Amino acid sequence: xxxxxxxxxxxxxxxxxxxxxxxxxxxxxxxxxxxxxxxxxxxxxxxxxxxxxxxxxxxxxxxxxxxxxxxxxxxxxxxxxxxxxxxxxxxxxxxxxxxxxxxxxxxxxxxxxxxxxxxxxxxxxxxxxxxxxxxxxxxxxxxxxxxxxxxxx
Amino acid sequence: xxxxxxxxxxxxxxxxxxxxxxxxxxxxxxxxxxxxxxxxxxxxxxxxxxxxxxxxxxxxxxxxxxxxxxxxxxxxxxxxxxxxxxxxxxxxxxxxxxxxxxxxxxxxxxxxxxxxxxxxxxxxxxxxxxxxxxxxxxxxxxxxxxxxxxxxx
Amino acid sequence: xxxxxxxxxxxxxxxxxxxxxxxxxxxxxxxxxxxxxxxxxxxxxxxxxxxxxxxxxxxxxxxxxxxxxxxxxxxxxxxxxxxxxxxxxxxxxxxxxxxxxxxxxxxxxxxxxxxxxxxxxxxxxxxxxxxxxxxxxxxxxxxxxxxxxxxxx
Numbered sequence: 001x002x003x004x005x006x007x008x009x010x011x012x013x014x015x016x017x018x019x020x021x022x023x024x025x026x027x028x029x030x031x032x033x034x035x036x037x038x039x040x041x042x043x044x045x046x047x048x049x050x051x052x053x054x055x056x057x058x059x060x061x062x063x064x065x066x067x068x069x070x071x072x073x074x075x076x077x078x079x080x081x082x083x084x085x086x087x088x089x090x091x092x093x094x095x096x097x098x099x100x101x102x103x104x105x106x107x108x109x110x111x112x113x114x115x116x117x118x119x120x121x122x123x124x125x126x127x128x129x130x131x132x133x134x135x136x137x138x139x140x141x142x143x144x145x146x147x148x149x150x151x152x153x
Numbered sequence: 154x155x156x157x158x159x160x161x162x163x164x165x166x167x168x169x170x171x172x173x174x175x176x177x178x179x180x181x182x183x184x185x186x187x188x189x190x191x192x193x194x195x196x197x198x199x200x201x202x203x204x205x206x207x208x209x210x211x212x213x214x215x216x217x218x219x220x221x222x223x224x225x226x227x228x229x230x231x232x233x234x235x236x237x238x239x240x241x242x243x244x245x246x247x248x249x250x251x252x253x254x255x256x257x258x259x260x261x262x263x264x265x266x267x268x269x270x271x272x273x274x275x276x277x278x279x280x281x282x283x284x285x286x287x288x289x290x291x292x293x294x295x296x297x298x299x300x301x302x303x304x305x306x
Numbered sequence: 307x308x309x310x311x312x313x314x315x316x317x318x319x320x321x322x323x324x325x326x327x328x329x330x331x332x333x334x335x336x337x338x339x340x341x342x343x344x345x346x347x348x349x350x351x352x353x354x355x356x357x358x359x360x361x362x363x364x365x366x367x368x369x370x371x372x373x374x375x376x377x378x379x380x381x382x383x384x385x386x387x388x389x390x391x392x393x394x395x396x397x398x399x400x401x402x403x404x405x406x407x408x409x410x411x412x413x414x415x416x417x418x419x420x421x422x423x424x425x426x427x428x429x430x431x432x433x434x435x436x437x438x439x440x441x442x443x444x445x446x447x448x449x450x451x452x453x454x455x456x457x458x459x
């Protein structure tokens with residue numbers, strides 16, 4: 001089997017770019033995950049997976065990551081992205097939720113808290129805390145707002 | 154290289170949720186794949202990969218999975234999702250197809266059978282059987298129909 | 307951790323299909339990546355990763371791949387896809403960009419060159435060369451244009 005991740009951090013950033021993909025790339029760079037190969041996952045915090053905000057990811061490595069993002073080319077538009085990691089009160093797995101939209105950071109965070117709460121209710125689990133990372137961006141030309149939970153070893 | 158999967162099952166489920174992502178999450182839970190990290194793949198049944206409907210996936214593990222889904226927030230709308238695993242008459246690899254749409258389960262299954270047939274024709278391979286999982290859902294508020302083929306070890 | 311890829315090639319192809327997913331599948335086959343499980347990545351050329359145009363991928367294997375594609379069902383429409391691998395003048399990692407759109411191959415390639423250039427500028431790195439693969443397709447019924455950079459070991 002593929003090795004189950006043991007560490008994670010939460011991150012969010014926004015950026016402009018000269019194209020949609022480079023706006024995304026620039027946001028990844030500002031979020032400290034621009035020089036790795038993100039593999040998108042859907043999205044459970046493995047049992048025992050530890051929060052490590054100082055994690056350094058080797059360049060070019062394959063990094064399982066839960067993320068949400070939004071790209072807009074409408075000048076003046078407000079875009080936001082948020083991730084939330086629901087940590088379990090018991091010593092077992094948690095749940096990760098991602099959200100992005102044409103809304104404020106506050107609305108994105110509220111959505112995330114509700115989604116994590118619902119995911120814990122659906123599993124009959126008790127929520128200890130929610131680790132949040134979020135960002136709000138006013139589009140200049142082409143902008144991207146991104147939030148991510150990289151999982152690592 | 155990454156280890157090639159050796160087992161699989163087919164699954165489908167639908168659910169409502171209070172948001173789009175939690176509708177998806179609830180459908181994953183009902184499909185028995187809600188507590189793992191899905192890595193979406195596109196989508197070959199590896200040679201020798203065995204059907205194991207009793208597979209238990211460790212919580213939080215990285216699970217290569219072919220899947221299709223549809224989310225709708227239009228009350229009363231019918232949505233369906235279907236996967237099909239084309240098993241080869243020869244002892245070699247097969248092909249997995251996914252479909253989702255605003256249609257009945259029957260239409261989704263017909264589409265999948267045609268797609269698997271076409272994929273086998275394109276490869277000059279003979280089809281032994283098609284393993285199908287499908288689901289149909291009438292949206293109440295926010296609903297998700299999902300079908301998946303988790304690959305495992 | 308997941309093993310970091312050591313080899314890559316660039317490829318592009320287009321095809322018709324009787325459905326959207328089989329058009330995509332047929333394009334993958336013509337691009338020599340139709341019989342593996344693509345895992346989409348976002349998208350760095352790992353340090354020391356070598357170009358190997360003769361790479362053979364084992365059937366059914368999990369292949370980290372950066373790719374872009376477009377599917378259209380409008381007869382006569384021109385669609386194109388392109389990938390570019392920016393190779394670093396220094397002996398370190400590079401950057402991969404993907405593009406697809408309703409445009410000519412030439413426009414797609416120009417976009418890719420600009421995106422790779424911007425990604426190198428953003429990192430303060432010097433570009434040695436850009437390896438390009440691109441394809442242009444005129445849709446008959448349902449067509450797909452696809453370009454990809456499979457990463458391997």
